[in-house]
Amino acid sequence: MTRWNESDLSRRLAELRVPPPETGFEASLMAALAAEALGGARSSAWVRWARRIGMGAGIAALPLAAAAAVGGGLVNLPWVERTSPPGGDTQVMAERALNAPRRTPEPIGRAVLTTTAPESAAHPSPMRPPPETGRELAHVANGWSRRGSPRAEAAPMAGKVSPLAEGEQATPVHHPGEAPTRTGDSSSGSQSRLEGTVAAAEERVEGAGRPDPAESSLDRSSPPGRLRVGRVSLQAGPDEDPRRAGPPRSVGNAEPPAAEAADDATGHRGSADRGAKARADRSHREARTRQEGARERRQQAGDAARERRQQGGGERGR
């Protein structure tokens, strides 16, 4: 049994200053920073999504965040392997994210945001061999943030994207309606799944007869110069409002929240933000009204006091 006393408390506290355990924190942080730098709210939705699942499923969220970053095409597996403990949760989750089967859209009962990849791709597989030299690694790292740099060369998500023109700005590929997974795999199984998804999406679009309004709005929202990834269509089931879609329940079947996905796809902030702005505006207006009222009351009180003083003086004078 330890008896604690004041004389050695400081020493014992100082002994707590030990390096934290290796959890792949730096790798995950770097992925999150890269996500933030790449696409702001759009890409960091992956990180938020992963964190929410991590909490719900009782799994440490950091490996999931890294996995989401890999699945979202922000970093590649060799990079995770280099920057996290071997065999640790981060690597395991990242590998799982890469090997997860691609989900096919479920058109009934829930919101599905389908993104189809173009057939032509600069690099068919995101499982590119890892950069061998420090210079290449630095190139990969720098490619995350420097706008206009030839990122197609370094992008681990190259399987999903068209080659970038010189000076063109790349944005992350985001599949908000899907579990984080690898696309554009050169293996035949993944390829057939991808083709199946493309075919299914085309069928839906053709069946609709005319462009989906949601699709049109999504397309218009893409600013010029941004990377375009295939066709995007948004379908909401008849009995479910996408914005009411609940949080993901499990890792395997989880999807990013539909509201966030839609917001991210349009590049706009969520309705929560708009609500907050409206509340702030209202609060500001009310505060200003109160201030004006108070000023008016003060002025009236001052006038009355002045009047009383004048009357009092007059009476005293009399």
Added chain:
Amino acid sequence: MAAPLDSDDLVLAQQGDPAAFERLIRPYLPAVRRFAYSFCRDWAAADDLAQDALLKAFRSIRSFRGEASLGTWLYSVARTTFLDMRRGHLGKCRELEAELPDGSPADEPGADELLASRGDAERLWRAIRRLEPRFRIPLVLFEIEGMSYEHVAAIEQVPVGTIRSRLSRARAKLLEQLNAEELDGVSATSGTAEGNPSSHAVRRPYP
């Protein structure tokens, strides 16, 4: 504690370069993670929290003018993030005590000593978490991270005398808790933090 600031990296980070930002904050990462651990029940939650804080810092690095040291600024951002988290429901959950690990380390060589030292450290951390933030933050920054009174005062944005006073009271409260636990043989239930959610935690006897 204060690392020399690379102005090139700072400019790049302010332009949104994550690699430059990571280079800037790398010396502070262990300390920020430990700081977060004083608000969380386990390292996974602490890492999440630290990541949140660092992302927030990355988003607001443009507002860093160099008036304070980078460390002071970073800790201020982290402190705000941690306190914000603590106000939320999730934060209350995070501050609950951690479950005991499933496996028993009794078979490991030198298990008794290891267990004793780990046990003391965890006991200290748990007691620290039960302190109110106004006592906890100065205690962690001063006693564990070895910052000066002035540095802690700048982060907390209070006078140095207030920090001295809070530190003194924090030590007294900590000792009181630790010794009460020893006497009872169970985790103290007299949470000193008003409304501290840890008082609702599942209490388990110490090994």
